[in-house]
Amino acid sequence: MLTIGSPSTGAVAPPPDEHACAHCGLDVPRGLLEPDAGQQFCCAGCRTAWAILHQNGLERYYDLPDRRDRPVQSSGRTYEDFDHPAFHALYVTGVPGGLSRVELYLEGVHCASCVWLVERVPLVVAGVVRAELDVRRSRATVEWDPATTPLSAIGRTLDALGYPPHPFRGMARDGHRRREDRAMVARIGVAGAIAINVMLASLALYSGWMSGMEAEYARFFRWTALLLTLPALVWPGRVFFTSAWAALRTRSLHMDLPIALALAAGFSRGVVNTVADSGPVYFDGVAMLVFLLLCGRYFQLRGQRAAADSTELLFSLTPLVARIVGGNGEVREAPAEGLIPGDVVEVRAGDTFPADGVVESGVSSVNVALLTGESRPVTMRAGDDVFGGTLNVESRLRVRVTAAGEATRIARLVRQVEDGARRRAPVVLLADRMAGWFTATVLALAVVVGVAWMQWDPARAVDNAIALLVVTCPCALALATPLAVTAAIGRAARSGILIKGGDALERLAKPSTLILDKTGTITAGAMKLVRFDGPEWVKPLVVALEAESSHPVAAAFREGLGLQVLPEVESSRHVPGAGIIGRVGSHDVAVGKPAFVESTGAGRMNRPVPALGPGRVLSEVWIAVDGRVAARAWLGDAVRPDAAQAIATLQREGWSVGIASGDATPVVLAVAEQVGIDPRRVVGNASPEQKLALVEATAWRQPVVMVGDGVNDAAAIAAASVGIGVHGGAEASLAAADVYLARPGLAPLVELVQGARRTMRVIHLGIALSLAYNVVGVALAMAGLINPLVAAVMMPASSLTVLMVAWRGRTFVEARP
Amino acid sequence: MSVIFLVLPLALAIVALAVAAFVWAARRGQYDDLETPAIRAVQDD
Numbered sequence: 001m002l003t004i005g006s007p008s009t010g011a012v013a014p015p016p017d018e019h020a021c022a023h024c025g026l027d028v029p030r031g032l033l034e035p036d037a038g039q040q041f042c043c044a045g046c047r048t049a050w051a052i053l054h055q056n057g058l059e060r061y062y063d064l065p066d067r068r069d070r071p072v073q074s075s076g077r078t079y080e081d082f083d084h085p086a087f088h089a090l091y092v093t094g095v096p097g098g099l100s101r102v103e104l105y106l107e108g109v110h111c112a113s114c115v116w117l118v119e120r121v122p123l124v125v126a127g128v129v130r131a132e133l134d135v136r137r138s139r140a141t142v143e144w145d146p147a148t149t150p151l152s153a154i155g156r157t158l159d160a161l162g163y164p165p166h167p168f169r170g171m172a173r174d175g176h177r178r179r180e181d182r183a184m185v186a187r188i189g190v191a192g193a194i195a196i197n198v199m200l201a202s203l204a205l206y207s208g209w210m211s212g213m214e215a216e217y218a219r220f221f222r223w224t225a226l227l228l229t230l231p232a233l234v235w236p237g238r239v240f241f242t243s244a245w246a247a248l249r250t251r252s253l254h255m256d257l258p259i260a261l262a263l264a265a266g267f268s269r270g271v272v273n274t275v276a277d278s279g280p281v282y283f284d285g286v287a288m289l290v291f292l293l294l295c296g297r298y299f300q301l302r303g304q305r306a307a308a309d310s311t312e313l314l315f316s317l318t319p320l321v322a323r324i325v326g327g328n329g330e331v332r333e334a335p336a337e338g339l340i341p342g343d344v345v346e347v348r349a350g351d352t353f354p355a356d357g358v359v360e361s362g363v364s365s366v367n368v369a370l371l372t373g374e375s376r377p378v379t380m381r382a383g384d385d386v387f388g389g390t391l392n393v394e395s396r397l398r399v400r401v402t403a404a405g406e407a408t409r410i411a412r413l414v415r416q417v418e419d420g421a422r423r424r425a426p427v428v429l430l431a432d433r434m435a436g437w438f439t440a441t442v443l444a445l446a447v448v449v450g451v452a453w454m455q456w457d458p459a460r461a462v463d464n465a466i467a468l469l470v471v472t473c474p475c476a477l478a479l480a481t482p483l484a485v486t487a488a489i490g491r492a493a494r495s496g497i498l499i500k501g502g503d504a505l506e507r508l509a510k511p512s513t514l515i516l517d518k519t520g521t522i523t524a525g526a527m528k529l530v531r532f533d534g535p536e537w538v539k540p541l542v543v544a545l546e547a548e549s550s551h552p553v554a555a556a557f558r559e560g561l562g563l564q565v566l567p568e569v570e571s572s573r574h575v576p577g578a579g580i581i582g583r584v585g586s587h588d589v590a591v592g593k594p595a596f597v598e599s600t601g602a603g604r605m606n607r608p609v610p611a612l613g614p615g616r617v618l619s620e621v622w623i624a625v626d627g628r629v630a631a632r633a634w635l636g637d638a639v640r641p642d643a644a645q646a647i648a649t650l651q652r653e654g655w656s657v658g659i660a661s662g663d664a665t666p667v668v669l670a671v672a673e674q675v676g677i678d679p680r681r682v683v684g685n686a687s688p689e690q691k692l693a694l695v696e697a698t699a700w701r702q703p704v705v706m707v708g709d710g711v712n713d714a715a716a717i718a719a720a721s722v723g724i725g726v727h728g729g730a731e732a733s734l735a736a737a738d739v740y741l742a743r744p745g746l747a748p749l750v751e752l753v754q755g756a757r758r759t760m761r762v763i764h765l766g767i768a769l770s771l772a773y774n775v776v777g778v779a780l781a782m783a784g785l786i787n788p789l790v791a792a793v794m795m796p797a798s799s800l801t802v803l804m805v806a807w808r809g810r811t812f813v814e815a816r817p
Numbered sequence: 818m819s820v821i822f823l824v825l826p827l828a829l830a831i832v833a834l835a836v837a838a839f840v841w842a843a844r845r846g847q848y849d850d851l852e853t854p855a856i857r858a859v860q861d862d
Contacts, residue, residue, distance in 0.1 A: 112856045119857070135853045178849065186843040193836045197829065217821070224825060 023050040023072060032558070045072035048160045053117075056124045064113040072162035077391065078350035079155030079165075084321045086335055091167040092151070099129055100146045104165040106158065109138040117161060125149060125157050139168060184301060187236035188294045194232040195284075195291040201225040202284035206789050215277075222274045225283040233267060237290040239297070255432050255478045258439045262473030263289060269466040279463060280788040282470050285795050289475050292799050296479040299486040318389050318410060322354035323347070325398060339404035347392045347399055355388045355404035362397040366390055434477070434767075442472045449782050460784060468781035471791045472774045476798040480766030483806035488759040491812040496743040497752050504722045504738035508705065508756035511654035512721070513698050516647075517708035518661035518668055521726050522675060522746070523637040527553055527619075529560025530638075534623060534631020540566055541584045542591055542623055542631070548572040548582065553621065556635050557591075579621075590624040597622035597629060644675045646746035650753065651676070658682060660691045662712060691716040707749065724749065755812035762809030766802045773798035 021028050022039035023046035033040055041047040049072045053061055081087055092102045106118065114133065118140055121131040127149030132141045140163075142154060158165045168174075201224045208218055244260035266282035273279035322336040325344040336354035339345065344360060347353055353366075363381045368390045380386055386399055389410035405411065446465045453461035485502035492499050499505065516522055532539070544566040546554035567585030574580050579592010581600060590600045623631040647657050658681030661668045665684030672682045683694060691706075692715040698704040699721060706713065706720035709727075717723030718736035725737035727744040741748040777794055780786045842848065 115853055115856045133853060134850045135856060136850065178846070181849070182843050182846060185848045186840040189839040189843060190836055193832055193839075197832055201825075217819070220822065220825075224829075228829070 021046050023047070043072070045160075045162065048072070049162055052124060052157065052160055056120075058117070058120055058123065061113060061117055064116055072160075077155075077159060077164070077352065078348070079152040079159065080351070081319045081321045082151040082155045082167075084333065087151075087167065087320055090320070092146075095143060098145065098147065099143050100151075101141065101143045102151065103168040104140045104142060104155075104158070105168045106133070106138050106140050106163040106165055108163050109133065109135060114163070118158070118163060121154065121157060125154050128154060140165070181301070184294075184298055187239070188291070188298060191232055191236035191287070191291040191294050194228050194236075195287040198225050198228045198232075198284050198287040201228065202281075202788075202792065205281070206792075209789070219277055222277075222281055225281060226271060226274050229267065229270070229283040229287050232287050232290050233263065236294055237263060240290075240293065255435045255474060257435055258442060258472075258474050259289070259293060259478060261439065261442075262470050265466050265469040266473075269463070269470075280467075282466075282788050282791060284792050285470055285473075285788070288792075288796055289473055292475055292796075293478060296482045299482045302486075318408070319352050319354050337405050339401050341401050341403060343401045343404075345399050345401060347386075347397045349392055349395050352391050353386050353388050353399065355399075355401045356408045357386055357399040357401045357403075359384045359386060360398040360400050362395060364392055364394040364397050367393050435474075438474060438477070442469065445472075445778055445782075452782075453784065457784075464781055464784050464786070467786035467788075467791060468778060471777035471781055471786055471794055473795065474770070474774070475795060476770030476773060476802040477767060479799055480770055480802045480806065481763050483803055484759060484763045484766055484809060484811075487806050487809070488755065488762070488811035492752070492755055495748075495751070495812055496741065497748050497755070497812065498740040498742055499752075500738050505756045505759050507703055507722050508739075508753055509760035510703070511753075512656070512703040512705065514650060514655045514657045514705045514707065515660050515695065515698070515716075515720075516657065517706075517713050518659055518663055518671055519637065520709040521707055522643045522647075522659070522671055523639050527556040527635050528638045529556045529633060530636050531634040532561065532631065533633065538623055538625060538631045541587060541589050541625060542633075544569050544584045545572060545580055545582050545589050545591055548574070548580065553619075553635060554580070557633070587625050588627065591621060594620055594622045597624045600624060601627055639671060639674050640745050642745045642747045646750045647675045647677060649750050653753065655753070656681065660686045660694050660716070662686055662688075662691075688712040688715055692719055695719045724752070751812065758809070759811040762806060762811055765809070766805045769801050769805060770798050773801070 019028050019033065019040060020026065021042035024042060026042050028040040028042045032042065039050065041050065053059060088100075092100050095101045106114075108114075109118070112135070115135050118133040119131050121142070122128040125144075128142060128144040130141075130143040133139070134141075140158075144151070144154060155165050201221045204221050205213075205218065205225070207213075208221075240256050240260045240263060243254060243256040247254035247257050263286055266286045269279075270281035270283050270286070273281050318336060320336055321333050322339055322343075323331050323346040324334050324339070325331055325346050331346050339355050345354060345357070349364065359380050359382050361382055363379065366378055366380045366386060368378055368387065380397065385402075386392075386397070387410060388404075388408040403409070446468050449468050450461050450465035453464050481502065485505060488505060489499045489502070539561050542557055543561050546557040547566065548554075548569055570583040570586075572580060572582030572584075575592065575596065578596035579590060581588075581590040581592075583589070590597050619635045621633045621635060622629050623633065650657055657677055659668055659672055659677055660683045663684060665682075668682055668684035669679055672679055683690070686694065691708075691713060695704055695706050695716040696719055699719065703721035705722045705724065706716045707724040707726060708714075708717055709725060714736040717725065722739065723737040724739045724741065726741050726749075739752060741752070773794060777786065777791075780790065
C-alpha cells in the first residue's frame with residue numbers, strides 16, 4: 001500500500017507555527033489572533049472550511065503533502081439559482097435510480113489535495129452519491145438525490161471549501177471535442193502497434209540482407225510489412241494527407257506538406273519494389289514516422305484544449321434567473337435573458353445582479369471586484385449604478401434595469417475578450433514558416449539527384465531520388481517545437497507558472513512592451529498602516545473602535561497596531577465614506593478623513609507632517625479623542641517587495657515597462673516612481689475600455705504584453721499579444737490570459753520571460769540538429785549511399801536526438817518539491 | 818514450408834486483438850483523464 005504524508009492519527013497535529021492559519025497555513029494577521037483559541041484563522045473563509053472538515057471527520061486533509069496554500073475566499077453566493085427549474089433543464093441530467101447528475105466547473109482547483117477534498121463531498125452533504133473531479137479540466141461530476149438535497153446546498157458547500165462552482169455550459173461542443181480526443185488516442189495506439197510490428201518484419205529483412213535470405217522469405221516479409229503499413233497510412237496517417245491537401249488548396253504553408261510527400265514517396269516506392277520483388281522498401285521508416293508525428297500532434301492538441309476550456313468560465317458570470325417585481329409589488333421569478341430596460345428586479349443578499357441598473361430602494365454593499373478588480377465591497381444606495389455579474393453582499397436591493405442581456409457591461413467585456421482571442425492571428429510557428437522553402441529545396445534536390453544519376457547509372461536514379469525524399473522527412477523538425485514547448489510548460493507549471501500555449505512562449509522570448517496593472521500586480525492590493533504619529537495610549541482606543549468596522553482601513557489599523565487587550569466600546573457609528581465615531585472606554589473617539597474629524601469639532605493639530613519617504617501618496621487619517629486631534633496615521637497600498645527589482649531586471653533585458661491603472665493618476669505616478677518606471681509610460685484613471693484601447697493602440701506598432709489581475713483587465717489581457725494574470729486575481733479574468741502566475745509577486749514574471757527565452761533557444765537547437773541530420777542525409781543520398789537500413793536508423797536517431805534536447809533542455813527552473 | 822508462415826500471421830492476429838481492445842477502451846473514454854486517477858491512487862484512506 002502506497003501512502004504519502006504522515007500517517008493519519010485521527011487528531012490534527014498542531015500547526016507548526018502558532019501564528020499560522022489552521023486551514024491554509026499562512027500567517028494570521030496580528031489583529032485577528034485569538035490568544036485563547038486552540039486554532040488561529042486568517043479569515044472567515046478558512047474558519048468555515050476548517051469547521052466543515054472537522055464536523056465530517058475529514059481532518060486527514062491536513063496530512064496531505066500538497067494542500068492549498070492560500071486563504072479560502074468564499075464568494076458568499078446563495079446559489080439559489082442552482083435550484084431553479086430553468087437551471088435544471090439546461091444543465092442537469094437524470095441518471096437511473098432517481099438521481100440527478102450535473103457537471104460543474106470549479107474555481108481554485110490547483111493541487112492534488114483538491115481531488116481528495118472534492119471527492120469527499122458525499123461525506124459532507126447528505127444526499128450526494130458521487131463526486132468525481134477531473135483535476136486538469138477543473139471539472140467535477142456530481143450525482144445526487146434531488147428529492148432530499150437541493151443543488152444549492154452542494155454549491156454552497158463547495159463554495160465554503162474554496163471551490164466556487166459554475167455550471168458547465170457548452171456540453172454539446174464538449175462532446176464533440178471529447179470524441180475527437182479519443183479518436184486521437186486510438187490513432188496513436190494503432191500507429192504505435194503497427195510501427196513496432198513493421199519494424200520486426202523489417203529487422204528480418206535487414207538481417208537477411210546482411211547474411212543472405214531465401215527469396216520466398218524475403219517476399220513474405222516484404223508483403224507482411226506492406227499489408228501492415230497500409231492500414232497505418234489509411235487510418236492514423238490519413239490526417240497528414242488531409243491536412244497537406246488542405247494546405248495545398250488554400251496555398252498556405254504547413255509542415256504537413258513535406259511530411260505527406262515523404263510518406264507518399266516512401267510508401268509508393270515500397271509498393272512498387274514489393275510487387276517487382278526487388279529493391280528497397282521503406283515501410284518501417286514510414287510507419288515509425290506516422291507514430292512519432294502523431295505523438296507530437298497529440299501534445300499540441302492537449303495544450304490548445306486547456307486554453308479553450310478556461311474561457312468557459314466567463315459565460316457563467318451572470319445568473320440565469322431574475323426576481324422581477326410586478327406592478328403590485330409581487331415578486332416572480334423569470335429567466336434573466338427576458339429582462340428589458342425599465343423592469344424592476346429584486347436582488348437579495350448573496351445574489352448576483354442579473355443586469356445593469358440603478359438602485360431604486362435599499363442600501364447594501366456590493367462586491368464589484370469583477371469589474372474593477374477592487375476587492376472591498378462598495379456601498380450602494382438609491383440612485384447608484386449597479387452592474388450585472390457583481391455580487392450583492394449585505395442586504396436586499398431593488399434595481400431598475402437600464403441594460404440587460406447583451407447590452408450589459410459584463411456582456412460587452414466578455415465579447416471583447418472573445419474578440420481579442422479570435423483576432424489574435426494564429427502564430428505561425430517557426431517550423432511551419434520553414435515548411436515552404438523546405439519543401440521546395442527537398443523537391444529540387446530530389447530532381448537534381450535523379451537527373452544526375454540518370455547520367456551515369458539510370459537504374460539507381462529513381463531509388464536515390466526517393467531515398468532522398470524519405471530521409472529528409474522533417475519528422476524531427478516537426479517534433480522539435482511541440483516537444484520543447486510541452487516540456488517547458490510542464491516545468492513552468494511545477495514552479496507555479498501556468499502557460500496555456502506555446503505561442504505565448506514564442507512571443508515572450510523577444511523583449512517588447514509590457515504593461516502592468518497597479519493594484520494587485522505591482523502593489524499587494526491591500527491597505528497597510530504605513531505610519532502612526534501619536535501617543536501610545538491612543539492606539540488601544542483606535543483598535544477597539546475599528547474592531548467594530550469591516551472597512552479595509554479598519555483592517556489595516558487592526559493589523560498594523562496589533563493589540564490584544566482592548567477597552568470596551570460603548571457605542572459606535574460608521575459614517576460611510578468618512579470615518580467612524582464612537583465612545584470607547586469613556587472617551588469620545590473619532591477616526592477618519594481629516595475633514596470629517598474636523599467636522600466633529602476637533603481642533604487642528606499643529607505639528608509638522610513627518611517625512612514619509614520619497615514619492616509615497618498615502619491616505620491621511622486623523623484620530624480625535626474628546627474633541628482634540630490626538631494622533632494622525634497614514635495608510636497606503638504597499639508596493640510588493642520584489643516589484644522594483646523585477647521591473648529593473650525586465651528593463652535591463654530590453655523590455656519597455658509601463659503602467660495602466662484604474663487608480664487616480666497621482667497615486668499611479670507615485671508608485672511608478674518608486675519602482676522606477678518612466679512617468680511617460682504611466683496611464684492613470686483608466687477604465688477597462690481605456691485599458692483595452694491602450695493595448696490595442698500599442699499592439700498596432702509592436703507586440704504588447706499585458707499583466708493584470710481583475711476582470712477590469714480581462715479585455716486588455718485578451719487583446720494583448722500575451723496576456724498574463726497574476727496570483728490572487730479574479731479567476732474569471734484568467735480565462736482571458738495566456739499565462740497565469742500562481743505565485744505572488746513579480747519575480748515569477750521575470751522567471752517566465754527568461755524561461756521563454758531559454759525555451760526558444762532549445763527549440764532553435766532542436767531545429768538546427770534536425771536540419772543537420774537532413775543535410776547529412778541529403779549528402780548520403782546524393783552519393784547514392786542511402787539504403788533503407790540507413791534511412792531507418794537515421795530517422796529515429798534524429799527524432800530521438802531532438803527529443804532528448806527538448807526534454808533535458810534548461811528552460812524553467814523547477815521548484816524543489 | 819517454414820513455421821514462420823504460420824506463426825507470424827498468428828502473432829499479428831493477437832496484436833490485432835490487443836489493438837482492438839485498446840481502441841475500444843480509448844473510445845469508451847478510459848484515457849480521457851490521465852491525471853486524476855494517479856492522484857486518487859496515492860490518497861486512499
